[in-house]
Amino acid sequence: MARRNDHSHEEIRDMALAAAEQIIVEQGSDGLTARKVASEIGYTVGTLYLVFANLDDLIMHINARTLDRLHQLMTDGETPNRIEKDRLIQLGQIYIHFAHSDPHRWALIFEHRPSDDRPTPDWYIEKAMRVFAVVEETLQPLAPRRTKSELSQAACALWAGIHGICILGITQKLGDVGEDSVQELAKSLMVNYLSGFSNNQA
Amino acid sequence: MARRNDHSHEEIRDMALAAAEQIIVEQGSDGLTARKVASEIGYTVGTLYLVFANLDDLIMHINARTLDRLHQLMTDGETPNRIEKDRLIQLGQIYIHFAHSDPHRWALIFEHRPSDDRPTPDWYIEKAMRVFAVVEETLQPLAPRRTKSELSQAACALWAGIHGICILGITQKLGDVGEDSVQELAKSLMVNYLSGFSNNQA
DNA sequence: CTTAAATTGTGAACAATGTTCAATTACACT
DNA sequence: AGTGTAATTGAACATTGTTCACAATTTAAG
Known part of the structure; x- marks a missing residue:
C-alpha cells in the first residue's frame, strides 16, 4: 500500500x-x-x-514544543502590577514545577547534545532565547542602575543556577529530595543573589 | 586460548x-x-x-575515579590561612576549570542516570558526598551564626548553581561562551549570593 | 610423566537499534 | 483501460549490549 x-x-x-x-x-x-x-x-x-531527517531531528522538534509550552507557562497570567521580586521568584517556581511535573520531556532538552557536524539550527536557538528573555525582562526593574550587559549576566547566572538546582534535584544527585526542597533551594538562591545584586549596584 | x-x-x-x-x-x-x-x-x-556486570557498571567506576580526581584537585594545596571567601570562590574556579579541561569525563557523570531497578550504590554516593562536603566546610566559616541545616542548604544551592552555569556554558545552551565567561558568571553568582547569605543572618 | 579436574577466556549468536533505498502499490490523468 | 508519477513499504545493513556453550590451558592427582 x-x-x-x-x-x-x-x-x-x-x-x-x-x-x-x-x-x-x-x-x-x-x-x-x-x-x-x-x-x-x-x-x-x-x-x-x-x-x-533522523531521530535527532524529531527530538529537536519535540524540544521546541517543550520550550514553547514552558514559555507559555512563564508568561501566562502575567501580573505586571505585582512586586517584581516576587515575579522573578515566581518564574523560578514555574520552571521547577514544570520540570517536576514533566521530567522526561524536560530532561530531553538537556540530554540532547548537538553533534559537531550539524549545529543547533537557528529556529531552535531562537526558541531557547525567548524563554531566557522573560527572565531578563523580569530582572531589569530590580536593578535599574545596572548596565544591560550586567543585567544579562545576572539573568544568566540566576537562571543557570536554578537549572542546576533542578537537575541535581530531579536526578537525585544530592540525595532523595522532593519538589518542595528543590523549591526551597531555588528560593534561597534567588533571594540571596538578588540581595547582593540589588544592594551593591553603583 | x-x-x-x-x-x-x-x-x-x-x-x-x-x-x-x-x-x-x-x-x-x-x-x-x-x-x-x-x-x-x-x-x-x-x-x-x-x-x-555491564557497561553501566564500568561507567560508574569511571565516574568514581573522576570524582576522586575532582576531590583531589579541590583539596590540593589547601591554604587554610587564606580568606575564606576567596577559598570558596577558588573552589568554584577549580570545578569549572576541571569541567572545561576534561569535558567528556565530566559530562559522563551527569549523563548517566541510575536505572530504576539498580539504584546508585552506596560507595558511589559516598564519593559524591565527599566532594560536596568540601564546599560545605569551606562555607561554614563565612556565616558562623547560621544553623547546620541552613549551611547545608546554602552549600547545596551554591554548588548546584555553579554546576548549572557549567552545564549551560559547556553545552553552549546559552550561546557560544568560553571558559572565561563561565568563570565570570560563577563568580557573580557566588559573590552576590554570599553577600546576601552572610549579611542577612540573624 | 600422564591424566583428570578445575578454571579462564572465547566468539558465535541473539535481539534491538538507526538508517537506507530498490521495489511495490495506489492514485490521477489521458 | 492504460500509463506515469509519487508515496509507502519493509527487507537489508551495520552496530549495539549481553549471554553462554564450548574450548583451551593451568593445576592437581595419581
Whole structure:
C-alpha cells in the first residue's frame, strides 16, 4: 500500500510528534525508537524518514514544543502590577514545577547534545532565547542602575543556577529530595543573589 | 586460548578502566563500546563481562575515579590561612576549570542516570558526598551564626548553581561562551549570593 | 610423566537499534 | 483501460549490549 494519501506530510509530522511525545512522557527517552513511533501512527519506519531527517531531528522538534509550552507557562497570567521580586521568584517556581511535573520531556532538552557536524539550527536557538528573555525582562526593574550587559549576566547566572538546582534535584544527585526542597533551594538562591545584586549596584 | 593468566581479574579491571577512560576523553561517551574497550586491552567482550556486570557498571567506576580526581584537585594545596571567601570562590574556579579541561569525563557523570531497578550504590554516593562536603566546610566559616541545616542548604544551592552555569556554558545552551565567561558568571553568582547569605543572618 | 579436574577466556549468536533505498502499490490523468 | 508519477513499504545493513556453550590451558592427582 503506497500513496494512501490518508494524511499529508504535515499531518504525519504532527501525528509522529504527538506519538513520540507520549512515549517520552510514559517511558522516558530510552523508550523512544523509530519503529515504535511509526507503528503508533500506523506507518512504517521508512515514512518517518521522509518527514524527519533522523531521530535527532524529531527530538529537536519535540524540544521546541517543550520550550514553547514552558514559555507559555512563564508568561501566562502575567501580573505586571505585582512586586517584581516576587515575579522573578515566581518564574523560578514555574520552571521547577514544570520540570517536576514533566521530567522526561524536560530532561530531553538537556540530554540532547548537538553533534559537531550539524549545529543547533537557528529556529531552535531562537526558541531557547525567548524563554531566557522573560527572565531578563523580569530582572531589569530590580536593578535599574545596572548596565544591560550586567543585567544579562545576572539573568544568566540566576537562571543557570536554578537549572542546576533542578537537575541535581530531579536526578537525585544530592540525595532523595522532593519538589518542595528543590523549591526551597531555588528560593534561597534567588533571594540571596538578588540581595547582593540589588544592594551593591553603583 | 583460555586461562592465559597473563593478568589477574584485578589487573584486567584496571586495564579496562584505563582504556575506557582514554576512549571517553578522545571520543566522548558515544565512542565507548564494549568491543572497543575489550580489543584495546587485548581481550574479547566476554572477558569484560566477567569483570564488570555491564557497561553501566564500568561507567560508574569511571565516574568514581573522576570524582576522586575532582576531590583531589579541590583539596590540593589547601591554604587554610587564606580568606575564606576567596577559598570558596577558588573552589568554584577549580570545578569549572576541571569541567572545561576534561569535558567528556565530566559530562559522563551527569549523563548517566541510575536505572530504576539498580539504584546508585552506596560507595558511589559516598564519593559524591565527599566532594560536596568540601564546599560545605569551606562555607561554614563565612556565616558562623547560621544553623547546620541552613549551611547545608546554602552549600547545596551554591554548588548546584555553579554546576548549572557549567552545564549551560559547556553545552553552549546559552550561546557560544568560553571558559572565561563561565568563570565570570560563577563568580557573580557566588559573590552576590554570599553577600546576601552572610549579611542577612540573624 | 600422564591424566583428570578445575578454571579462564572465547566468539558465535541473539535481539534491538538507526538508517537506507530498490521495489511495490495506489492514485490521477489521458 | 492504460500509463506515469509519487508515496509507502519493509527487507537489508551495520552496530549495539549481553549471554553462554564450548574450548583451551593451568593445576592437581595419581
